[in-house]
Amino acid sequence: MEFIVKYWAYLLPVLIIQVVFQIIALVDLARRPREEIRGLSKPLWVVIIIIFEILGPVIYFIFGKKYDAGDKN
Amino acid sequence: MLAIKTEGLSKYFNNKKAVEDLNLQVPEGVIFGYLGPNGAGKTTTIRLLLSLAKPTKGRAYILGENISKSRNYLKKIGFLPEVPSFYNFFTAKEFLNFISDISGMVKPNKKIEEMLQLVELNKEKKRIGTYSRGMKQRLGIAQAILSDPPLLILDEPTSALDPEGRKETLDLIASFKGQKTVFFSTHILGDVEKICDMVGIIKEGRLVLNDSIENLKKSHSKRTLFIEVDKPKKLMETLQYLNWVEEMSPVNKNGIILQVKDLQFAQKSLPEILSKENILLNKWELKEPTLEDIFLEVVHNGN
Amino acid sequence: MVTKLMKKEWNEYLKTGKFYILLFVFIFFAILSPITAKFMPEFIKSLSQEITITVPPPTWRDSFVQFSKNLNQIVFIVIVLVFLGSVAEEKNHGTASLVAAKGIDRRKWVFSKFLFQILFSLAMLTIAFFLCFYYAKLLFPETQFYLAFSSTVLFAVYLFFILTLTIFSSSIGNSMLQSAGIFFAIFIILNILNIIPQVNPYNPMTLPSIENQWIASKVAWGNTIKPIISTVLLSLILIFSGAAYFHKQEL
Numbered sequence: 032m033e034f035i036v037k038y039w040a041y042l043l044p045v046l047i048i049q050v051v052f053q054i055i056a057l058v059d060l061a062r063r064p065r066e067e068i069r070g071l072s073k074p075l076w077v078v079i080i081i082i083f084e085i086l087g088p089v090i091y092f093i094f095g096k097k098y099d100a101g102d103k104n
Numbered sequence: 105m106l107a108i109k110t111e112g113l114s115k116y117f118n119n120k121k122a123v124e125d126l127n128l129q130v131p132e133g134v135i136f137g138y139l140g141p142n143g144a145g146k147t148t149t150i151r152l153l154l155s156l157a158k159p160t161k162g163r164a165y166i167l168g169e170n171i172s173k174s175r176n177y178l179k180k181i182g183f184l185p186e187v188p189s190f191y192n193f194f195t196a197k198e199f200l201n202f203i204s205d206i207s208g209m210v211k212p213n214k215k216i217e218e219m220l221q222l223v224e225l226n227k228e229k230k231r232i233g234t235y236s237r238g239m240k241q242r243l244g245i246a247q248a249i250l251s252d253p254p255l256l257i258l259d260e261p262t263s264a265l266d267p268e269g270r271k272e273t274l275d276l277i278a279s280f281k282g283q284k285t286v287f288f289s290t291h292i293l294g295d296v297e298k299i300c301d302m303v304g305i306i307k308e309g310r311l312v313l314n315d316s317i318e319n320l321k322k323s324h325s326k327r328t329l330f331i332e333v334d335k336p337k338k339l340m341e342t343l344q345y346l347n348w349v350e351e352m353s354p355v356n357k358n359g360i361i362l363q364v365k366d367l368q369f370a371q372k373s374l375p376e377i378l379s380k381e382n383i384l385l386n387k388w389e390l391k392e393p394t395l396e397d398i399f400l401e402v403v404h405n406g407n
Numbered sequence: 408m409v410t411k412l413m414k415k416e417w418n419e420y421l422k423t424g425k426f427y428i429l430l431f432v433f434i435f436f437a438i439l440s441p442i443t444a445k446f447m448p449e450f451i452k453s454l455s456q457e458i459t460i461t462v463p464p465p466t467w468r469d470s471f472v473q474f475s476k477n478l479n480q481i482v483f484i485v486i487v488l489v490f491l492g493s494v495a496e497e498k499n500h501g502t503a504s505l506v507a508a509k510g511i512d513r514r515k516w517v518f519s520k521f522l523f524q525i526l527f528s529l530a531m532l533t534i535a536f537f538l539c540f541y542y543a544k545l546l547f548p549e550t551q552f553y554l555a556f557s558s559t560v561l562f563a564v565y566l567f568f569i570l571t572l573t574i575f576s577s578s579i580g581n582s583m584l585q586s587a588g589i590f591f592a593i594f595i596i597l598n599i600l601n602i603i604p605q606v607n608p609y610n611p612m613t614l615p616s617i618e619n620q621w622i623a624s625k626v627a628w629g630n631t632i633k634p635i636i637s638t639v640l641l642s643l644i645l646i647f648s649g650a651a652y653f654h655k656q657e658l
Contacts, residue, residue, distance in 0.1 A: 045442065052427065178508060189500050191415075202415050
């Protein structure tokens, strides 16, 4: 805790980048019709995007959406 | 010149002959229906014509170019796959923009608007991924004709559509008559009957017929008459000795179906006989063979 | 034609979120690397106050050790996952046959995808490098530019190879899964071959370890010419043979 208080100015940008990316993913998820979401339900994707930190949105954008290229997805 | 000509075109998959010794001839400017049951080799033929598959044997020429020499001929073709796939992240307009880009069109915006209007997707702002099957089919037609190619190759353009959509699509294809060559595959006889000038029938990978509808009707015309008289027995007795009558069978109570050698001769002779024998004529009908009769005959007899 | 096809790739990356994936992953790990280098020893110490652990004080070199490690692990995986489907998934979905039937030169199509991927990745790497360098300089004022930059350039050569292997796998496989199989099979074989001393100087897989040697001591371009040349040659073979294969393939 003491550590975070001491260096918050350096850690903040890292956190901001991660949160901005998570917000972009969440907005994409919210705007996408349910039938275009792959694998999991929307609430589960919200959990994944949040708990996996920077990798959450990466996983969502790579695996979470149907129909990006064609029909058989 | 022929728009499409193939010489002994064949495609084997392992030991299955998908297309065997195909000799297609499609003249320029006609609407050509490529008819056959599912799995007869229609899509394989189209894939060969588009260089999406390599022929095992034989050659094909499209608009005079040997298709194995160069793929430039593809720029003159508009192609609609049976199940069209698009980049689903695009809207219809963005997709047509991309197609116009790669087709080398200059100032395509007006044309794109026209096309969107034609297929009634001009108000559609959503991504293609959300489209219904019918909307995708319409977009597929738009992308095929966007750059105004002289030859259209359409794979089962009507199969996924409801009756209304089918009619619209057929009307659209028919409207190209004389301007473009249209080669389309179908398993629906009615489609061919409605709009085609020529027909090719493929059965188990082999072309069993390649002719104009007009010729077909002429050569397969059976010259059949249906008449109804008050004394059918008496008439049949008279007719059975005449050499221009090929076949004769009674129908219902007073009807007779007649097959004659020469229709015009029969049309002149029959009234004479009727008046001489004092028979009353109640009904007279010329029976034209339907395309269905002809097709069934061709397919069953293998020409 | 190549620029028109690249424009479509650019639109695709924006609209499908692939753009954000690469952008955010690159800058996130660029900034994180020097920070981890600086604070991790102190952080470990702060966790265990009872036992005294002797952790050597961090140096500026550790920033780039971390940067290199992140690029070679997590960024590597993300890049491969994002790019691996570029040709294969279009084959799988049928958009490839639609584009091919328009008379597009399929080889140009593959090149345009590759060119887009390499330019995009290099742009991201450049941004990441300068961010990482800026942070390293803040935390370790004695940070040296030449060494940091040189090691990143060496990674760029390695990245070039990885991208050609990706597009090669994608051109040959008919789905993302097949392409992944091809990619990792070749990747693993090359890593196994790296054990053999005679092959070592010509193997692209040796580049990351050279990069680490540079960071630990000093830049030595002279000794690295052999692997660089063979890496570039191998890359060209991969991209040309991938494009040639796709050109002839049935779609």
